[in-house]
Amino acid sequence: MAVEERQDGMQHKSYIKGELVHNIFVNEDEHFSIARIKVLDTNESISESDVVIKGYFSRLDPGETYLFEGEFEQHKKFGLQYQVNHYKRFVPDTEDGLIAYLSSDLFYGIGKKIAGRIVEELGENAVSKILNDARVLDSIQGLNKEKADQLSKDLQEHQGFEHIVVHLSGYGFGLKMAQKIYKVYKDEAISILETDPYQYVFDIEGFGFQRADEVARQNNIPMNHPSRIQAACIYILQHSIQEGHVYLPLEKHLFQVDQLLNGRANGIEVDAITEQIIELNHAKKLINIESKVYLPALYYSESGFCSQIDRIIKQDVKEQITASELMKIVGSIEEEEALSYGREQYEAIEQALASKVMILTGGPGTGKTTVIKGIINAYAQMNQLSLDPDDYKKDDPFPFVLTAPTGRAAKRMKESTGLPAVTIHRLLGWNGHETFEKDEDNQLEGKLLVIDEFSMVDIWLANQLFRAIPNDMQVLIVGDEDQLPSVGPGQVLADLLKSGLVPYVQLNEVYRQKEGSKIIQLAHEIKNNQCGLDSLNKESDFNFIDCPEYQVVDVIMQIVKRAYDKGVDPKDLQVLAPMYRSKAGIHRINEEIQKLINPKSPQRREVRTKEVTFRTGDKVIQLVNQPEDGVFNGDIGEITAIFEEDENSDQTEQVVVLFDEKEVAFERKDLNNIMHAYCTSIHKSQGSEFPIVIIPVIQGYRRMLRKNLLYTAVTRCKKSLILCGNKRAFIQGIKEEDTSNRFTSLEEQLQQLLEIPQPEEEEEEEELSPYDFL
Numbered sequence: 098m099a100v101e102e103r104q105d106g107m108q109h110k111s112y113i114k115g116e117l118v119h120n121i122f123v124n125e126d127e128h129f130s131i132a133r134i135k136v137l138d139t140n141e142s143i144s145e146s147d148v149v150i151k152g153y154f155s156r157l158d159p160g161e162t163y164l165f166e167g168e169f170e171q172h173k174k175f176g177l178q179y180q181v182n183h184y185k186r187f188v189p190d191t192e193d194g195l196i197a198y199l200s201s202d203l204f205y206g207i208g209k210k211i212a213g214r215i216v217e218e219l220g221e222n223a224v225s226k227i228l229n230d231a232r233v234l235d236s237i238q239g240l241n242k243e244k245a246d247q248l249s250k251d252l253q254e255h256q257g258f259e260h261i262v263v264h265l266s267g268y269g270f271g272l273k274m275a276q277k278i279y280k281v282y283k284d285e286a287i288s289i290l291e292t293d294p295y296q297y298v299f300d301i302e303g304f305g306f307q308r309a310d311e312v313a314r315q316n317n318i319p320m321n322h323p324s325r326i327q328a329a330c331i332y333i334l335q336h337s338i339q340e341g342h343v344y345l346p347l348e349k350h351l352f353q354v355d356q357l358l359n360g361r362a363n364g365i366e367v368d369a370i371t372e373q374i375i376e377l378n379h380a381k382k383l384i385n386i387e388s389k390v391y392l393p394a395l396y397y398s399e400s401g402f403c404s405q406i407d408r409i410i411k412q413d414v415k416e417q418i419t420a421s422e423l424m425k426i427v428g429s430i431e432e433e434e435a436l437s438y439g440r441e442q443y444e445a446i447e448q449a450l451a452s453k454v455m456i457l458t459g460g461p462g463t464g465k466t467t468v469i470k471g472i473i474n475a476y477a478q479m480n481q482l483s484l485d486p487d488d489y490k491k492d493d494p495f496p497f498v499l500t501a502p503t504g505r506a507a508k509r510m511k512e513s514t515g516l517p518a519v520t521i522h523r524l525l526g527w528n529g530h531e532t533f534e535k536d537e538d539n540q541l542e543g544k545l546l547v548i549d550e551f552s553m554v555d556i557w558l559a560n561q562l563f564r565a566i567p568n569d570m571q572v573l574i575v576g577d578e579d580q581l582p583s584v585g586p587g588q589v590l591a592d593l594l595k596s597g598l599v600p601y602v603q604l605n606e607v608y609r610q611k612e613g614s615k616i617i618q619l620a621h622e623i624k625n626n627q628c629g630l631d632s633l634n635k636e637s638d639f640n641f642i643d644c645p646e647y648q649v650v651d652v653i654m655q656i657v658k659r660a661y662d663k664g665v666d667p668k669d670l671q672v673l674a675p676m677y678r679s680k681a682g683i684h685r686i687n688e689e690i691q692k693l694i695n696p697k698s699p700q701r702r703e704v705r706t707k708e709v710t711f712r713t714g715d716k717v718i719q720l721v722n723q724p725e726d727g728v729f730n731g732d733i734g735e736i737t738a739i740f741e742e743d744e745n746s747d748q749t750e751q752v753v754v755l756f757d758e759k760e761v762a763f764e765r766k767d768l769n770n771i772m773h774a775y776c777t778s779i780h781k782s783q784g785s786e787f788p789i790v791i792i793p794v795i796q797g798y799r800r801m802l803r804k805n806l807l808y809t810a811v812t813r814c815k816k817s818l819i820l821c822g823n824k825r826a827f828i829q830g831i832k833e834e835d836t837s838n839r840f841t842s843l844e845e846q847l848q849q850l851l852e853i854p855q856p857e858e859e860e861e862e863e864e865l866s867p868y869d870f871l
């Protein structure tokens with residue numbers, strides 16, 4: 098046995114041949130198991146007659162023999178365990194053994210005689226031959242089609258996954274990737290991989306184009322194969338999403354595809370690429386309209402969002418009031434709030450009440466929140482509605498719907514208005530699988546929808562949200578267009594503002610500045626390109642500590658230490674940096690702050706991953722949306738407990754994080770969903786605000802420093818802002834406009850709606866169908 102295994106590439110690797118005694122733990126969803134085996138053969142020097150193995154398996158049957166490849170590790174509690182990287186079910190390699198195996202109870206209807214004929218005809222590799230191509234059984238005398246099919250099916254079931262694992266390992270794929278592949282293609286995995294590896298690029302997460310190229314080369318698939326060209330066309334579009342694009346201009350797309358394909362070296366003319374773009378267009382796998390190339394999902398999100406906006410703004414506002422009635426209502430609110438609205442603010446309230454959709458925009462401290470409250474209040478008075486949710490019954494829903502893209506922004510809205518506010522995902526009933534409970538057939542309930550921090554909303558989410566808005570709802574969009582655009586594709590707020598289709602009011606007058614805030618003043622100086630070295634002078638709520646690059650982390654540590662010594666709550670202090678990996682990057686700063694305020698101690702449990710050590714008491718940030726647990730990208734929490742495997746019913750190590758009164762348990766394999774949050778990226782801080790903010794700014798960050806990034810960072814701070822590093826790097830940074838223009842066609846499409854006053858229903862639909870352009 099050992100000799101044969103050495104021939105199929107397993108030589109020099111640690112292996113154990115063993116019979117499964119029993120499963121100790123099985124996670125069926127993850128295909129993860131821990132089991133005890135009886136050792137039959139191994140090249141490891143161990144004295145134990147049985148061993149505990151763990152890893153990813155399709156299933157392990159007690160009594161069956163397997164060949165495992167992996168390595169021993171010492172578990173601090175359970176002792177020696179064998180971590181399996183590859184495995185396969187043991188198939189006897191002698192003629193007699195193989196006949197006994199095929200005629201065993203595992204395979205219904207195969208007796209010794211037929212099994213003998215199979216082995217005689219197909220040899221010792223009978224099993225893999227059948228698994229590769231079941232038609233080899235056609236020549237076996239006495240084996241009818243039905244039984245042959247059954248045998249191949251049973252073998253697939255018993256051997257399929259292992260067979261695929263072994264085969265895939267030949268291409269360098271590990272168990273985890275094999276498991277993903279098997280889930281999608283089952284027993285077709287190998288044939289697809291070897292005839293059209295480019296399919297994997299689309300279907301298997303994490304399977305890159307270059308990987309597919311390697312497999313193609315090994316299988317002599319020509320580099321100018323149409324499938325390769327098509328995969329490159331889609332891959333480039335998928336990649337462009339990361340830069341926020343909704344489409345790529347045809348010329349740019351062709352150029353990038355040609356580069357990826359190494360067109361000249363592989364004899365691929367541009368015409369051949371164009372041909373495949375046309376093919377993909379016909380197959381609806383991409384959409385090419387005039388000189389733009391889209392992925393269908395993005396094209397339909399953009400055109401869908403446009404038609405939804407068009408649908409909503411065409412409706413009439415039911416309740417209109419006269420100017421004098423409005424003055425009266427606003428006057429009473431001013432009295433109640435003890436303030437007097439500025440001219441722009443008054444206009445915003447008036448315009449919002451009169452519009453189906455309105456955008457309220459402005460920098461920090463211009464009174465956006467104050468105006469939102471004014472609009473809600475005035476709307477309630479105008480329509481004689483109570484602002485107390487308890488006054489409403491189940492069939493009479495609360496008319497004010499407040500939402501924001503992040504949990505923290507929604508929480509702030511709730512605090513500032515005193516009304517319920519939820520994330521957009523929660524409002525729409527996201528189930529975590531790209532579908533929402535709320536859509537055009539099951540729309541939202543309520544009369545006035547207020548969406549805050551709209552600059553963070555990408556085109557996909559905007560479309561999902563707007564399709565769920567009923568005709569009789571009024572919509573107030575609030576956002577600051579000078580902030581960073583959404584992480585996802587599009588620049589919806591900027592495009593809406595530029596289109597001129599939706600009325601908007603821009604608040605320019607700064608109110609908080611009047612209270613003496615340097616932070617707000619600095620934000621507006623950055624926004625209006627008026628910030629110079631003099632703007633960085635020390636004030637009561639602002640300081641820029643000049644220091645050389647190599648000292649910046651030490652300076653941060655000193656400030657943090659002083660703040661904590663003074664009793665500042667870690668939640669109230671936030672370090673923001675633009676880069677993860679650098680000497681003064683987010684990872685390094687996190688490490689240092691953790692050492693300072695939450696060091697290793699017998700009182701604190703910890704769990705180590707490859708990159709970091711998490712400890713109870715650590716401040717962490719959620720990195721992905723996890724709607725099933727009610728936590729979203731950007732939520733910040735604290736590790737409250739760490740459990741070992743035998744301390745909970747799930748039998749897995751768990752790290753428990755408390756996010757705003759909500760506890761979420763992370764298993765070890767999910768720990769990459771969180772990271773330390775003593776320092777976070779400026780991008781991740783969008784939608785959040787903190788009393789004390791420290792921002793290192795050094796020349797080493799140069800390629801990241803942009804006006805909108807620094808503006809976003811500065812505007813996260815409410816009370817005390819400390820910058821440290823190099824003032825000139827800061828001044829240079831704010832002079833850099835973000836030139837990485839996103840390719841979006843929303844503005845253009847919205848403007849077309851303005852230009853076509855009365856499109857016929859059908860014509861309009863036709864116009865939005867991409868296939869009419871072919």
Ligand SMILES: Nc1ncnc2c1ncn2[C@@H]1O[C@H](COP(=O)(O)OP(=O)(O)OP(=O)(O)O)[C@@H](O)[C@H]1O
Nearest residue numbers: 436437438439460461462463464465466467608609
């Ligand atoms: N018309 C006004 N008269 C007096 N004070 C005002 C007026 N408008 C706003 N303010 C005050 O200015 C401060 C900033 O207002 P508000 O919080 O509404 O601005 P914002 O645009 O939402 O700011 P941010 O984006 O920074 O949260 C608040 O203290 C608010 O009470």
